[in-house]
Amino acid sequence: MNILPLKIHNLSYSVNGNNILNNINILSDEKKITIIAGNNGSGKSTLLKILHGLIEIPDNIIKWGDYSIKNVKDNQTMVFQTPILLNRTTYENLNYVANKKNITEKNYVQKIIEKLNIKDIANVNTRYISGGERQKVSIAMAIIGDPKIIFLDEPTSQLDPVYKNEIENIIKNLSDLNVKIFMTSHDVSQINRIGKEIIFLDNGNVIYQNSVTKFFNEKHCSLINNYMNYG
Ligand SMILES: Nc1ncnc2c1ncn2[C@@H]1O[C@H](COP(=O)(O)OP(=O)(O)OP(=O)(O)O)[C@@H](O)[C@H]1O
Ligand SMILES: [Mg+2]
Numbered sequence: 001m002n003i004l005p006l007k008i009h010n011l012s013y014s015v016n017g018n019n020i021l022n023n024i025n026i027l028s029d030e031k032k033i034t035i036i037a038g039n040n041g042s043g044k045s046t047l048l049k050i051l052h053g054l055i056e057i058p059d060n061i062i063k064w065g066d067y068s069i070k071n072v073k074d075n076q077t078m079v080f081q082t083p084i085l086l087n088r089t090t091y092e093n094l095n096y097v098a099n100k101k102n103i104t105e106k107n108y109v110q111k112i113i114e115k116l117n118i119k120d121i122a123n124v125n126t127r128y129i130s131g132g133e134r135q136k137v138s139i140a141m142a143i144i145g146d147p148k149i150i151f152l153d154e155p156t157s158q159l160d161p162v163y164k165n166e167i168e169n170i171i172k173n174l175s176d177l178n179v180k181i182f183m184t185s186h187d188v189s190q191i192n193r194i195g196k197e198i199i200f201l202d203n204g205n206v207i208y209q210n211s212v213t214k215f216f217n218e219k220h221c222s223l224i225n226n227y228m229n230y231g
Contacts, residue, residue: 002065003064003072004029004031005029005065008024008025009060009063010061011057013046021043021204022203024047026206031178032175034180035185035195035212036182036183036184037199037200037201037227044184045184048151053070053076075148077144078142078150078151079138079142079152079153085137086126088125089123090113090124090129094109112140112144113140121137132159135155136167139152149180150174152181154186155167156190192216200215
């Protein structure tokens with residue numbers, strides 16, 4: 001299943017007459033990590049939710065290769081900006097997702113727990129775990145079933161440098177295993193470290209799309225300059 005290129009054709013989205021995304025056009029053939037950047041309220045989470053299929057739009061606007069969003073639904077997962085977990089242990093949360101995906105492999109959840117280095121909290125109710133641990137558990141949930149695409153909405157915001165590094169490594173490893181990653185980030189040094197392509201939104205418009213290397217070597221408008229200087 002070849003899910004690239006991603007083609008978004010004239011995507012607009014509004015709620016109660018407020019335009020949140022304005023006539024977005026994106027063509028991306030990037031296999032590695034694509035970063036969605038932009039100021040607060042620029043439409044990043046909304047765009048990810050549309051790509052994820054949580055917000056529904058007409059079929060012909062977005063294509064993954066020859067496939068529609070519905071065709072790729074079972075091959076993609078999303079880690080939300082505010083992770084939602086069940087009021088149960090980490091293990092039970094992961095097991096719930098594995099069951100929902102009909103995974104019967106023995107010790108599958110245990111392997112995921114080891115991979116994400118979350119053994120210590122496996123039997124703790126997720127309501128007691130820290131913010132960074134929540135991020136890790138939700139990434140663990142997202143990789144169950146080996147999706148081809150993972151959307152991560154600010155997966156390292158509010159994390160200390162050690163956790164951030166750990167999660168960046170997990171994301172890079174996924175990308176090296178050919179998982180297509182779309183993630184939002186406000187962290188300019190992070191964009192430089194792990195991003196390969198960047199799509200910059202302002203007020204619901206795509207104002208820049210290019211390789212991260214070019215992004216850091218080009219002259220920009222004051223809005224992007226400010227973002228780069230203070231991010
Ligand atoms: N269902 C909705 N109803 C009304 N307004 C909405 C709705 N969803 C999003 N918005 C508005 O659309 C704009 C874009 O929201 P979005 O969450 O996509 O921004 P963002 O770029 O992810 O911001 P942040 O960096 O703060 O996470 C915001 O102004 C938000 O208030
Ligand atoms: Mg957001």
